[in-house]
Amino acid sequence: MNALWARLTRYPIITITVVIGIIGVALALTGEELAARWTISIFALVIAGIESIAMVRSLLRGSFGIDVLAVTAIIATVLVGEYWASLIIVLMFSGGEALEDYAAGRAKHELTALLDRSPQFAHRQQGNETVEVPVGELEVMDTVVVKPGELVPVDGTLLSEVATLDESSLTGESLPVERVRGDILISGSVNGALALAMTVTAKAEDSQYQRIVALVAEAAESKAPFVRLADRYAVPFTIVAYIMAAAGWIFSGDPARFAEVLVVATPCPLIIATPVAFIAGMSRAARHGIIIKNGGTLEKLARVKTVAFDKTGTLTQGQPELSAIHAVDGVTQDELLRLAAIAEQYSAHTLAQSLVSSAHFRGLKIVPCNDVVETTAHGLTATIDGKVVVVGKFGFILDAAPNAERVQLEAGELAIYVSIDGVYAGAIILRDEVRLDAAETLTWLRHLGVRRTLMLTGDAKATAEHVAAGLGVTDVRAECLPIDKVRAVEAVTERPVMMVGDGVNDAPVLAVADVGVAMGARGSTAASESADVVIMKDDLARVARAVQVGQDTIRIALQSIWLGIVLSLGLMVAAVFGLIPAVVGAAFQEIIDLLTILNALRALGNGRSPEVHRSISPPTRQSQIVP
Numbered sequence: 249m250n251a252l253w254a255r256l257t258r259y260p261i262i263t264i265t266v267v268i269g270i271i272g273v274a275l276a277l278t279g280e281e282l283a284a285r286w287t288i289s290i291f292a293l294v295i296a297g298i299e300s301i302a303m304v305r306s307l308l309r310g311s312f313g314i315d316v317l318a319v320t321a322i323i324a325t326v327l328v329g330e331y332w333a334s335l336i337i338v339l340m341f342s343g344g345e346a347l348e349d350y351a352a353g354r355a356k357h358e359l360t361a362l363l364d365r366s367p368q369f370a371h372r373q374q375g376n377e378t379v380e381v382p383v384g385e386l387e388v389m390d391t392v393v394v395k396p397g398e399l400v401p402v403d404g405t406l407l408s409e410v411a412t413l414d415e416s417s418l419t420g421e422s423l424p425v426e427r428v429r430g431d432i433l434i435s436g437s438v439n440g441a442l443a444l445a446m447t448v449t450a451k452a453e454d455s456q457y458q459r460i461v462a463l464v465a466e467a468a469e470s471k472a473p474f475v476r477l478a479d480r481y482a483v484p485f486t487i488v489a490y491i492m493a494a495a496g497w498i499f500s501g502d503p504a505r506f507a508e509v510l511v512v513a514t515p516c517p518l519i520i521a522t523p524v525a526f527i528a529g530m531s532r533a534a535r536h537g538i539i540i541k542n543g544g545t546l547e548k549l550a551r552v553k554t555v556a557f558d559k560t561g562t563l564t565q566g567q568p569e570l571s572a573i574h575a576v577d578g579v580t581q582d583e584l585l586r587l588a589a590i591a592e593q594y595s596a597h598t599l600a601q602s603l604v605s606s607a608h609f610r611g612l613k614i615v616p617c618n619d620v621v622e623t624t625a626h627g628l629t630a631t632i633d634g635k636v637v638v639v640g641k642f643g644f645i646l647d648a649a650p651n652a653e654r655v656q657l658e659a660g661e662l663a664i665y666v667s668i669d670g671v672y673a674g675a676i677i678l679r680d681e682v683r684l685d686a687a688e689t690l691t692w693l694r695h696l697g698v699r700r701t702l703m704l705t706g707d708a709k710a711t712a713e714h715v716a717a718g719l720g721v722t723d724v725r726a727e728c729l730p731i732d733k734v735r736a737v738e739a740v741t742e743r744p745v746m747m748v749g750d751g752v753n754d755a756p757v758l759a760v761a762d763v764g765v766a767m768g769a770r771g772s773t774a775a776s777e778s779a780d781v782v783i784m785k786d787d788l789a790r791v792a793r794a795v796q797v798g799q800d801t802i803r804i805a806l807q808s809i810w811l812g813i814v815l816s817l818g819l820m821v822a823a824v825f826g827l828i829p830a831v832v833g834a835a836f837q838e839i840i841d842l843l844t845i846l847n848a849l850r851a852l853g854n855g856r857s858p859e860v861h862r863s864i865s866p867p868t869r870q871s872q873i874v875p
């Protein structure tokens with residue numbers, strides 16, 4: 249009973265319309281036809297008046313909607329005595345909101361699934377006991393027990409020997425993943441059949457899951473340019489409808505013909521089907537681990553002509569491995585690596601993480617250091633054991649140590665230079681593999697209509713050109729500072745331009761691009777917040793999939809609009825010649841609404857997990873080792 253009452257009160261106009269209809273039928277059956285006519289007509293005119301006020305407000309805001317046709321149709325049917333038709337139009341117009349809510353709810357299912365599953369409590373280990381506490385109370389280094397089937401509440405490190413987790417709602421990957429002791433656990437993952445223990449590494453508000461929830465909430469509440477897309481067709485359609493209605497009246501001499509034409513000229517598809525298609529497209533993307541923050545981005549994705557990529561961590565694996573160490577002036581290789589790792593331990597850069605990992609692998613002790621000053625895209629300075637250590641690019645080191653010398657690099661190698669107390673101490677050589685799916689992704693983007701690709705990187709020119717040559721990227725901008733990347737994107741003439749990156753230094757250029765895409769699986773919070781699209785799985789191919797989802801969504805939205813327009817025009821032609829009574833025309837219009845909304849829901853896709861783009865099969869190639 250409560251559920252029924254909630255539905256009735258949620259859509260009061262629909263409820264009142266049905267009640268008025270029942271009263272009208274009762275009056276007509278008891279011979280009170282005049283009373284039925286006046287009851288329904290007055291109600292219809294009141295609704296028309298209310299909608300007219302809303303319509304005027306929309307016009308004052310610069311938004312032209314086709315609700316003017318519905319208002320005119322209601323008034324016209326009342327004036328010519330077709331009051332039953334006017335009641336159906338009111339029901340159709342007010343029912344549009346309920347129909348849109350239903351369709352949008354279905355379309356949003358994937359998009360809002362994460363919000364509905366947000367963990368509220370966690371099992372914290374306190375001595376020999378496990379205590380249930382709110383997730384927000386967890387602190388770094390707490391030990392948490394996750395029971396079978398529960399969500400991992402916050403980011404952490406696995407303490408148990410092994411665990412099986414379902415990360416599909418985060419990454420779109422349908423298969424469970426195996427984790428072993430020491431592996432990172434992503435909040436929001438679903439634990440398997442065995443309970444696990446973990447150490448908290450981030451508080452709830454800083455965890456991956458909460459970041460995703462925030463992004464999804466923003467996407468779910470976005471007010472995209474749905475109306476603008478429909479308005480492009482609303483004005484000409486309205487004009488044509490009035491001309492045909494006037495023509496029917498003039499040629500027949502019957503004012504009822506004017507009303508009959510307008511009854512079938514109120515296509516809710518222009519109002520409802522377009523936003524449903526957009527929401528469905530965003531939900532489809534979310535199912536594939538792609539968070540699109542607003543519907544406006546879908547429109548831009550569909551028209552992308554240029555794609556710019558960062559290199560490290562985007563086109564490459566982003567996990568450079570130690571290749572060689574060149575130490576000079578009596579400094580041992582281990583000491584050179586140790587000092588560089590100590591200095592870089594506070595940096596979020598991918599190369600810094602590689603240095604620290606390499607030092608740990610060699611069993612070198614990483615201790616705290618002082619006076620760390622990082623110069624973005626160049627390097628950093630730190631005081632270690634009373635010594636001033638400078639780590640970074642050759643030009644950065646040359647300023648601190650004039651005796652610095654470049655090392656000879658093989659194709660695809662990258663050097664990190666080090667100086668100690670103003671004296672050149674050597675260089676550490678790293679290598680990074682190109683992503684296995686990078687070439688195919690670029691090919692897929694070209695098939696989707698992308699005309700130009702760029703690489704924007706802070707790495708050396710020779711290194712960047714080596715990567716670009718292997719992937720077919722012809723426009724390379726190397727040794728870029730963040731501001732250089734911003735200027736390069738702003739200078740692109742073939743727009744819209746999409747920028748793909750994953751690091752802190754990519755945040756500015758992601759913000760200025762028409763579409764900023766953050767590889768959020770490893771990317772920084774700054775990059776994800778600046779981007780319009782966040783890829784939650786470390787899978788470059790999903791960049792191309794995002795473009796495809798945008799194109800499919802716009803295509804289906806336009807199909808829905810044209811389906812409604814063409815069917816309505818057909819009915820209008822029939823009404824002009826008096827072939828469709830007003831009441832029958834109103835019923836036909838409801839059928840058109842349903843058809844177009846069902847078509848719009850096709851933007852949800854087929855529900856399958858994302859796959860590699862099978863229609864493109866570039867030649868198999870050996871993995872390239874490049875920085």
